[in-house]
Amino acid sequence: MTTTTTARQVDPAEHAYASELAFLAAYDGGPRPPGWRLTPRAVVTFITGSDGRELELAKEDRREGLPGKLAIPAKFVGERALVERCVVTLAGERGLLLVGEPGTAKSMLSELLSAAVCGTSELVVQGTAGTTEDQLRYGWNYALLLAHGPSSEALVPSPILSAMRTGSVARVEEITRCLPEVQDALVSLLSDRRIAVPELAGTDGATVHAAPGFTLIATANLRDQGVSEMSAALKRRFNFETVGPIGDLAAETALVGRQARAAMERVKAPFAVDDAVLEALVTAFRDLREGRSVEGWDVERPSTVMSTAEAVAVATSLALAQAYFPGDRDVLSLLPGHLLGVVRKDDPADGAKLLGYWDGAVRRRAEDGARLWRRLWELRDVLGG
Numbered sequence: 001m002t003t004t005t006t007a008r009q010v011d012p013a014e015h016a017y018a019s020e021l022a023f024l025a026a027y028d029g030g031p032r033p034p035g036w037r038l039t040p041r042a043v044v045t046f047i048t049g050s051d052g053r054e055l056e057l058a059k060e061d062r063r064e065g066l067p068g069k070l071a072i073p074a075k076f077v078g079e080r081a082l083v084e085r086c087v088v089t090l091a092g093e094r095g096l097l098l099v100g101e102p103g104t105a106k107s108m109l110s111e112l113l114s115a116a117v118c119g120t121s122e123l124v125v126q127g128t129a130g131t132t133e134d135q136l137r138y139g140w141n142y143a144l145l146l147a148h149g150p151s152s153e154a155l156v157p158s159p160i161l162s163a164m165r166t167g168s169v170a171r172v173e174e175i176t177r178c179l180p181e182v183q184d185a186l187v188s189l190l191s192d193r194r195i196a197v198p199e200l201a202g203t204d205g206a207t208v209h210a211a212p213g214f215t216l217i218a219t220a221n222l223r224d225q226g227v228s229e230m231s232a233a234l235k236r237r238f239n240f241e242t243v244g245p246i247g248d249l250a251a252e253t254a255l256v257g258r259q260a261r262a263a264m265e266r267v268k269a270p271f272a273v274d275d276a277v278l279e280a281l282v283t284a285f286r287d288l289r290e291g292r293s294v295e296g297w298d299v300e301r302p303s304t305v306m307s308t309a310e311a312v313a314v315a316t317s318l319a320l321a322q323a324y325f326p327g328d329r330d331v332l333s334l335l336p337g338h339l340l341g342v343v344r345k346d347d348p349a350d351g352a353k354l355l356g357y358w359d360g361a362v363r364r365r366a367e368d369g370a371r372l373w374r375r376l377w378e379l380r381d382v383l384g385g
């Protein structure tokens with residue numbers, strides 16, 4: 001028999017990091033909250049990494065198929081304390097709401113948390129203006145329903161109902177995009193920890209009770225209609241954590257390089273963008289995001305967010321151009337055009353602000369003699385000024 005493995009564009013975290021998760025489960029045998037695969041401490045280590053240290057399995061914990069030693073790389077770049085608070089919230093079976101600007105890794109963090117806690121990140125509902133209550137509770141297989149009437153077999157559970165049955169973590173992405181009355185379906189579910197199925201009254205399936213371990217992680221984007229519009233009743237059932245942009249230039253540059261490199265590995269193409277170019281790219285993103293350059297000069301902020309996620313996308317585009325059009329032109333010459341594309345996303349008039357950045361910070365750095373910035377200054381025409 002031939003086995004075919006179908007390549008996936010995106011591997012869920014529990015699959016991509018299966019060996020790390022198995023290792024951590026063996027490494028830390030301490031007490032776990034009900035339904036958890038790992039100890040809370042091991043979940044934090046999985047997400048924030050082991051600081052380059054190799055963790056070593058005790059003799060009695062060694063098993064075939066597990067490495068004896070393993071260094072766990074950091075996946076989420078940010079405060080360890082924030083991740084600890086998230087883990088504590090989940091250990092208490094409370095809802096966790098991750099809020100923040102777009103592209104700050106809220107979804108990534110929720111995926112990593114759910115994969116580590118319960119072994120699956122796939123019980124997810126994507127919130128949109130069209131999300132219905134059924135998508136949060138349950139629906140029906142109409143062919144079975146019409147043929148045999150309501151029965152447990154005909155019930156189509158939502159990801160949340162499945163999580164309740166198995167004591168897992170369900171995720172609701174972009175919760176504030178759902179209509180308030182749809183959001184409110186979560187209130188009763190989070191307080192009663194059960195879903196009634198009136199159609200099945202009188203049978204075993206009339207009420208689904210949440211198994212220990214069940215909880216919810218929701219994400220909300222500050223640029224969408226607000227978290228402030230969530231009902232007080234629902235807010236009270238979640239612990240809020242704000243995820244901010246990465247604080248440190250070097251950490252952000254390293255992350256952007258790592259992620260762009262990984263993206264190139266996925267398409268099996270070489271990565272050949274200099275660290276200096278990556279640093280210039282991330283510096284420009286941060287200056288424009290913060291409204292202040294590294295040197296402390298004022299910069300006019302565009303209305304778009306200039307997120308790390310966008311910086312990764314630009315770095316990947318540069319690497320792809322380099323790989324597929326080698327020798328056509330140097331990658332640095334592509335940077336201003338990509339920056340312009342990002343800056344103008346919310347307001348096309350913001351192109352002028354990028355030009356202002358060029359005439360201010362970029363020019364001053366060029367005059368100070370930095371070669372790479374001099375080259376960028378020479379490319380000012382690309383910005384159409």
Ligand SMILES: Nc1ncnc2c1ncn2[C@@H]1O[C@H](COP(=O)(O)OP(=O)(O)OP(=O)(O)O)[C@@H](O)[C@H]1O
Binds near residue numbers: 259310
């Ligand atoms: N602090 C961070 N640590 C690790 N990766 C990060 C960080 N910030 C941004 N990223 C990168 O950004 C990508 C996008 O993150 P993600 O989609 O999770 O953001 P989000 O906050 O959910 O955005 P949105 O609000 O638009 O849904 C991640 O896959 C990662 O490449």
Ligand SMILES: [Mg+2]
Binds near residue numbers: 173219
């Ligand atoms: Mg998201």
